[in-house]
Amino acid sequence: MTTPGRNNIRWLRNTAPYINAHRGKTFVLMLGGEVAQHENFASIFHDIALLSSLGVRLVLVHGSRPQIAQRLEQAGLESVFHDGMRITDTAVLEHVKDAAGSLRTQIEALLSMGLPNSPMQGSRLRVCSGNFVTARPIGVVNGVDFHHTGRVRRIDTPGIRRQLEDGSIVLLSPLGYSPTGEIFSLALEDIAVQCAAAIGADKLIMFTEREGITSAAGELLRQCVVGDIRGLELADANQATLLNAARQACLAGVPRCHIIGYGNDCALLEELFTHDGSGTLVANDDYERAREATIDDVGGILELIEPLEQQGVLLKRSRELLETEIKQFRLLERDGRIIACAALYPFPEEGCGEIACIVSHPDYRGGRRGQRLLHELQQEARRQGLDRVFVLTTQTAHWFLEQGFIESPRDALPDRKQALYNLQRNSKVFFKSL
Secondary structure: OOOHHHHHHHHHHHHHHHHHHHOOOEEEEEEOHHHHOOOOHHHHHHHHHHHHHOOOEEEEEEOOHHHHHHHHHHOOOOOOEEOOEEOEOHHHHHHHHHHHHHHHHHHHHHOOOOOOOOOOOOOOOOEEOOOOEEEEEOOEEOOEEOEOEEEEEEEOHHHHHHHHHOOOEEEEOOEEEOOOOOEEEOOHHHHHHHHHHHOOOOEEEEEEOOOOOEEOOOOEOOEEEHHHHHHOOEOOHHHHHHHHHHHHHHHOOOOEEEEEEOOOOOHHHHHHHOOOOOOEEEEOOOOEEEEEOOHHHHHHHHHHHHHHHHOOOOOOOOHHHHHHHHHHEEEEEEOOEEEEEEEEEEEHHHOEEEEEEEEEOHHHOOOOHHHHHHHHHHHHHHHOOOOEEEEEEOOOHHHHHHOOOEEEOHHHOOHHHHHOOOOOOOOEEEEEEO
């Protein structure tokens, strides 16, 4: 009988690969000041505490733009911006320091909780903040003096790494300090990107009010490669800012950036510990990658094709046979999991090749993955000097017709294949010229 407890245990089993993959890794989390104004703020820090307990090294970078704006309004001061950056004169700087300091202590308090019967029970987190960011003034640009608004000049990489190695969570405020003792107001994105790149972070995770990056039509983009960013039509300017930060981080060497919604409870854990995540993944390369199969993939391929073998869609392959044929297979891999496969068996004497065993995992059908593998195997057939490919199928004839194959008589098959033809299965034959 299925119980809630057993469902939770099964979910925990499914997260084990991700727990193992993330342990010992370094993540930089960027939280704008808007996050602190949302009712889900405390829950996010419960999840941050869980990440720390699972062995993830964490750097938190917080912003304070709405808090600064609120203080300036109360003081009767105007917020002046130029090219999207706040001009921070001496009067404004006092409110910037006040807002940043107040929010920093609020975050430290949340990470210090340890009440019984709460998610923070027994966490005993140590938080370290300090002068890890050296800044320089922006100066005068096109006649506009930015005063105490600055840019990141240097990150104290050894200092941050030392704290992370000691088990501390490092907390960075949107302030930087100069060798002359000055304080500068810095852009949240500037600190997050520069820090993630400097310390060699494995991920930069950014929070936004939406689920992730959404198109102008409101569709959530589950993944995005750096090369596609400039051509995207986005929902608003804030989305463009986040994507630009992700792009800069990826180009600076951060392997992956995640953009997730701060209003969705458990979004952080869902993004990191489930196959599909909750928001948008940005990377230099597509995280669904095609590659040649190796002997270590035999078990994963068998798991993928076994249900279709039982249904009679595919001809049954033993482990021994698959081991001998493994070099013929090409895979689609997503976060280390095989989600699709296909094989090419060449018949060079007749100038043709058989494409077989095109399978997608049930959870990932509908994403044109079969077409992608078919295209790659057709390219491989051309590289091998073949001018035709063929398939044998009992239940997917229409799909192959849609891909440009033409039904052909059985005697069009290569002699060796005709000799192995299974009359009981009575498969239809389709050819395609390359």
